[in-house]
Amino acid sequence: MSSETDEENVRTKGRRMPLAVFVLGLAVFCLNTTEVMVAGLLPSLSGGLDVPVTAAGNLVTVFALGMVFGGPVLTLALMKAPRKPAMVMMMVLFLVGQTIGALATAYWVMVVARVVTALATAAFFGLAASVCANLVPPDRIGSALAIVFGGFMVANVFGLPLATFIDQLMGWRAAFWAVDILVALCLLLVLIAVRRAPAPEGLDVRSELSVFRSGRLWGAFATNALLIGGVFATFAYLSPVLTGLAGFPEGAVPLLFVLYGVGTVIGNLVLGRLADAHTMRTLWLGGAVLTVLLGLYALVATSQVLSLAALFLLGCTGLPLNPAMAARVMSLSNSGALINTMNTATICAGITIGTWLAGAGIDAVGYRAPMGIGALLTLGALATLGIARITDRRTTDTGPCPAAPADRATTACV
Structure with a gap:
């Protein structure tokens, strides 16, 4: 049976999520843990x-800048390569880099x-x-991406504390080395669970690059960078x-991160499903809730009870917006690797800017600054959504959205 037929079988096989989607989510968790764990290893x-x-x-x-500037270039070089071998190659390259770091x-x-x-x-x-977008029917892409990007969230909430614990125990x-071992195991799972995914036929690099001329696409990138940066x-x-x-004791911080993590899991399950049918509404609602929540958190940060509530709600409404953000980007362009890598790069740029501004704010006014700056950034994200809505209304009056593929024009112009 051909690989194309295999892929079609995966797309139409009931409503059960393919095992490969969960494997990819686990791999994302392992790889992203190495990005965030340095924050917990600084003294060592x-x-x-x-x-x-x-x-x-x-x-x-350094890691964030490597993702911002180097990731898209490397993805562009791999555009004509079959997807599964390309993923395996990247995991092997990661193992080489991680081993160099360990030594x-x-x-x-x-x-x-x-x-x-x-x-x-x-x-x-x-x-x-x-690959994830091609493993499931179009109406389940948001839910599948929620699982894959869930690995990103789990790395921030559980990977960082786990790496810190290992550091305190063994250095x-x-x-x-622990991340190296986990990635090696994930590599085996990818080889077993992910079906062959050939590069798109008739792929034209110039055509792929032409989508970046779309102002709507860059508007979506700006929204994503500001939301996650906040x-x-x-x-x-x-x-x-x-x-x-x-006033929480330092020993309670890991447990508080677990509370945040529970919020991200719940939010990911809910917002991932909403992203399938209500992409823009999810972004509007999530951005509005985040803005209000961060603003209020800055005011009540001295209260332990209210801080717990804010921490949980921040987990529910922050990072779980990733599937909706990715679905919107795909609706305005395509589901190719280059588009998704650029989306990741712009989000990393937002993270770099957001954390730098927060650090500068702390130096200037103290520890309430991060929440206030976060609220301003998410308010900026809402402004980009408003500009997109105005632009789309004008385009709807004059014709279909030129930036979106024909089969997604309606989604792009919502």
């Missing part, structure tokens, strides 16, 4: 590499390791989202906010 990395803590902290920025004795070697793993992670995210190198402006500094303002 600083001592082990004999550099200031600020230099160790720059390893987070690093000099700071510059760790920088190289972070760049290599960032390139592999960014390209894998784009490929995984593209930072053990945390790097979330991470707060998330990156939750630990000092919870201990410094709310």
Whole structure:
């Protein structure tokens, strides 16, 4: 039976989510854990590499910049490659980079390791989202993406504390090796569970690049960067906010992150389903709730009870917007790996800007600043949605959306 027939069988096989979607979500969790875990290893990395803590902290920025600038270039180079071998190649490249990091004795070697793993992670995210979109019927893409992007969320909530615990128990190198082992296991699962996914036939690189001329697409990228940038402006500094303002003991912080994690799981299940049929409404509602929530959190951050409520609701309405954001980008362009990698790159740019602004705000006015800055960024995201709505109404009056494929013009213009 041909690979095309196999893929069609997967698309039409009842309503059960394919196992490959869950495998891809697990792989995203493992790869993204290496991005976020450095935040919990800073003291150990600083001592082990004999550099200031600020230099160790720059390893987070190095990874983000590698995803922003290098990921799309690498994905472009892989556009004509079959999808499954390309994903396997990126996982092997990640293993090489992670191993270099685990063995690093000099700071510059760790920088190289972070760049290599960032390139592999960014390209894998784009490929995984593209394969995922082709494993399920169109009306289930949002739900499938919720599972894949759920790996991203779990990495932030559980991967970081787990890596920190391993560091405290056995050292930072053990945390790097642990991720290496997990990714190696995921590589085997990908080889077994993910069906062959050939590159799209008749793929024209110039045509793929032409979609980036769309102002609507860049508007969607801007929305995504501002939404997640606003979330991470707060998330990156939750630990000092919870201990410094709310007065929680440091030992309680991991448990509080678990509460946040429960919120992301619940939000992901709900918003992932809404993303299938109500993409734009989900973004509008989520953005509005986030803006109000972050603004209120800045005001009540000294109350432990209200902080717990804000933490849980932030988990429910922040990162779980990822499936709706990705579905909107695909509706305005295509489900290719390059589009999804660019979406990841712009989100990483938003995270970099959001966390930098939050840090500067803390220096200026204290630990209420991250929530206030986050609210301003998500308010900016709502402004981009408003501009898109006005533009779409004008386009609807004069003709169909030129930026969207014919089979998705209605979705793009909602």
